[in-house]
Amino acid sequence: xxxxxxxxxxxxxxxxxxxxxxxxxxxxxxxxxxxxxxxxxxxxxxxxxxxxxxxxxxxxxxxxxxxxxxxxxxxxxxxxxxxxxxxxxxxxxxxxxxxxxxxxxxxxxxxxxxxxxxxxxxxxxxxxxxxxxxxxxxxxxxxxxxxxxxxxxxxxxxxxxxxxxxxxxxxxxxxxxxxxxxxxxxxxxxxxxxxxxxxxxxxxxxxxxxxxxxxxxxxxxxxxxxxxxxxxxxxxxxxxxxxxxxxxxx
Ligand SMILES: [Zn+2]
Numbered sequence: 001x002x003x004x005x006x007x008x009x010x011x012x013x014x015x016x017x018x019x020x021x022x023x024x025x026x027x028x029x030x031x032x033x034x035x036x037x038x039x040x041x042x043x044x045x046x047x048x049x050x051x052x053x054x055x056x057x058x059x060x061x062x063x064x065x066x067x068x069x070x071x072x073x074x075x076x077x078x079x080x081x082x083x084x085x086x087x088x089x090x091x092x093x094x095x096x097x098x099x100x101x102x103x104x105x106x107x108x109x110x111x112x113x114x115x116x117x118x119x120x121x122x123x124x125x126x127x128x129x130x131x132x133x134x135x136x137x138x139x140x141x142x143x144x145x146x147x148x149x150x151x152x153x154x155x156x157x158x159x160x161x162x163x164x165x166x167x168x169x170x171x172x173x174x175x176x177x178x179x180x181x182x183x184x185x186x187x188x189x190x191x192x193x194x195x196x197x198x199x200x201x202x203x204x205x206x207x208x209x210x211x212x213x214x215x216x217x218x219x220x221x222x223x224x225x226x227x228x229x230x231x232x233x234x235x236x237x238x239x240x241x242x243x244x245x246x247x248x249x250x
Contacts, residue, residue: 002063002072007031008079010119011054012103016042023070024052026060027102027119032111036062036073051076055085055095055123080120082127089248091126094137096241098122101141101229104236105148115147121205132209134218134249135200139208141225142200150232152224154198157181165191169224174231187227193220 007030017023022041026034042049051058052073061075085092102119106112122140126133145151157164158175159182167176169187176189189197196213200221203211213221229236 002065004061004074005031005064005071006059006061008116008120009034009058009060010099010102010116010123011052011056011058012099014053022049022052024073025103027099027106027116028060028111029113029116030111031109033103033106033108034062034071035069035108036060036071038073038076041073048076051078055099056082057120057123080124080127082123084127085123090133090245093241093245093248094133095123095126097137097239097245098126098140100239100241101144101236104239105144105233112147115144118143118147125205125208129209132212134222135208135211135213136205137245138197138218138221138225139200139203139205141229142197145225145229145232146201148233150228151201152176152197152228154194154201164194167194169227169231171231174228187224189220189224190217192217193224196221197224 007028009026009028011024012027013025015023017037020040020042022038024036024038026036028034038048038052040046041052057079058076059079060073063072063074085095098119106115118140122136125136129136153176155163157178158173159177162178164178166179167189168182170177170182171186196211196217199211
């Protein structure tokens with residue numbers, strides 16, 4: 001017998017299926033990542049295809065059967081409408097990077113309430129702010145890494161343990177190393193970027209917009225975070241949304 005379940009969820013990915021249906025990957029608050037089918041969702045009369053798109057924050061009702069890979073969606077409605085994302089290229093690109101990273105990072109049926117709060121608050125602030133979009137995305141990426149168990153060591157060299165004023169991401173170990181231990185080329189963070197990442201690690205998302213890094217600092221932090229996540233998280237490479245983000249980020 002199928003069990004009726006409900007949860008808040010963020011839409012991670014949606015693909016068309018058959019002539020009228022959608023298959024939707026969700027990160028649910030209660031049950032982790034779940035894939036559902038919305039039969040007939042693309043029929044104009046149903047009017048729900050727009051709800052079932054990334055990065056929407058919705059409530060879903062679905063019929064769950066153990067052993068089935070795809071569950072059957074029965075109902076969905078908005079929790080929060082991100083009206084500010086739809087018409088703003090940089091905001092929507094950042095939001096799509098955030099949900100695609102989450103999709104790559106989490107496993108099926110493995111709930112993670114802190115990550116759920118992180119993604120929904122990130123989407124909320126991306127929707128609300130007018131600037132600092134990259135800083136909000138970087139906050140998200142740093143805390144995503146931390147929650148996955150890969151928070152970067154920002155203050156002391158990963159090899160010799162000395163305090164760092166400059167650091168390079170070592171592509172053999174994925175650690176940040178001082179210039180003495182890693183004199184070669186690579187993704188490098190100056191003192192301002194190291195301090196900025198440290199601030200991002202300590203602050204609450206509601207105060208992120210006060211940090212105001214200069215563009216060089218922001219770029220160094222962004223390049224590092226992306227490569228750090230690529231290195232440490234299985235399946236986190238060649239994100240589709242990154243190209244779009246690079247084209248439109250402000
Ligand atoms: Zn060192």
